[in-house]
Amino acid sequence: MSENRLSVSIVTYNTDTAELRTCLLSLHAKKVGWVYVIDNSRKEYLADFCQEFENVEYIPSENVGYGAAHNVAIRKAIQSKKSKYHLVLNSDVYFEPVILDQLIAYMDGHEDTAQIQPYIVYPNGDLQYTVRLLPSPANLIFRRFLPRKVGKKMDERYTLKFWDHKTPANVAYHQGSFMFFRIEAFKKVGLFDERFFMYPEDIDITRRMHKYYKTLYWPEVSIVHAHRAASYKNKKMLKIHMVNMIKYFNKWGWIFDKERKEWNKQLLEELGYQKNI
Numbered sequence: 001m002s003e004n005r006l007s008v009s010i011v012t013y014n015t016d017t018a019e020l021r022t023c024l025l026s027l028h029a030k031k032v033g034w035v036y037v038i039d040n041s042r043k044e045y046l047a048d049f050c051q052e053f054e055n056v057e058y059i060p061s062e063n064v065g066y067g068a069a070h071n072v073a074i075r076k077a078i079q080s081k082k083s084k085y086h087l088v089l090n091s092d093v094y095f096e097p098v099i100l101d102q103l104i105a106y107m108d109g110h111e112d113t114a115q116i117q118p119y120i121v122y123p124n125g126d127l128q129y130t131v132r133l134l135p136s137p138a139n140l141i142f143r144r145f146l147p148r149k150v151g152k153k154m155d156e157r158y159t160l161k162f163w164d165h166k167t168p169a170n171v172a173y174h175q176g177s178f179m180f181f182r183i184e185a186f187k188k189v190g191l192f193d194e195r196f197f198m199y200p201e202d203i204d205i206t207r208r209m210h211k212y213y214k215t216l217y218w219p220e221v222s223i224v225h226a227h228r229a230a231s232y233k234n235k236k237m238l239k240i241h242m243v244n245m246i247k248y249f250n251k252w253g254w255i256f257d258k259e260r261k262e263w264n265k266q267l268l269e270e271l272g273y274q275k276n277i
Contacts, residue, residue, distance in 0.1 A: 088179040093226075
């Protein structure tokens, strides 16, 4: 068995089977070993659907949250000792299977990289700004609650919209829809922090990886993410988002966060950010 076997985890919750099928078809690559579908809704129709795929294991779960559910699969991948890499994937993501071989090849050649994220677009081809600065409370307040003009400059800086995204960069925040990890790095850094039910677990784990390894944005391959931004449209999801961001800032610091200050400054300088743009 190849040492470069890739395991994958997908967390579902009342997920549409057509969406999940498109996602699973993207994983038809030789080096994909096992795909874990952790179903936080425990739906029988999803269990039946997963039986159509030889290398998919359906795992029913209580609604423990996004990161905690992925941890179930990551622990299985570590214990199996068959995977060198693990992909955390959203069900609303799809891509050409060949990109997995390209990501594995890059990671094989760069042992200092623990995590990688490709160029991500919406279904219409527009770029998604999925790698960002580490957020401050002000970033989130401006982005949600102040007039658009007031927060526009801060938003462009935080989401790196000033940058063309055409070159690789070592970024401490990767969005959680497609997170490609080196299994060995989990042993040093740990898994997703299960205190976060949903949303900031991707920021948290990327910055923990970034402390010891490169966490790379690599635009040589691209994927499609049919992102729905649920917390902008649903009051319940907005509340979950805000509660968990409070937990995040309680952990890392509201005003004083030395890593945030240093790493954001370094990244902005590397990307050629000009304060007057």
